[in-house]
Amino acid sequence: MKNLTAIALFVAAGIATAGSALAQDHKVTATVPFNFTVSGRTLPAGNYTIGNDGNSPRIIRIYDREKALGVMAVTVPDTSTSGDNKLVFHRYGNQYFLSEIRTANESMTCHLTTSKQEKWAKAQTQEASLRVNNDVLIALK
8 A cells, every 4th residue: 555655656756846847948049229119018128038928828927137027028929930039019000019929849839919109109100101010120039
C-alpha cells in the first residue's frame, strides 16, 4: 500500500512539473522610442519586456521595470511564422498603437484587439484625408 501511495505521489508530481513547463512564460524585450497605446492605456517610450501570462496564453503583459509600469492585453494567437522578431505598431498621425507581436518560433505571435481609442484615431485620420495605418516595426531582442 505504501508503494502504491509513493507511486501515485511521484506521478502527481511529474504531471504538475510537466504542466508548469508547458505554461512557461515566454518573454521578449524591445526598446520603443515613442509613446504608444495598448488596451486604451498610453505608455511612454522605454525598454519593455513582453511576456505571456502564465494563467492564460491569450493574455500578454507589457512592462517597463525601470519606470515600474505596465499593462495587460488580450490577444488573438496567430500560427503563421514570419521568420522575424518584431513589434508592429499602427500609426495614425502622431499616435502609435501596438497591433502585433511577431516571433520566429511562434511562441508569442499574436494580434492585439483594436481598442475604441484606435478606432477613433483611425476615423479622425481618414476624415482629415491623411494616410491611414503607416505600420511601424520595432525589432525584438
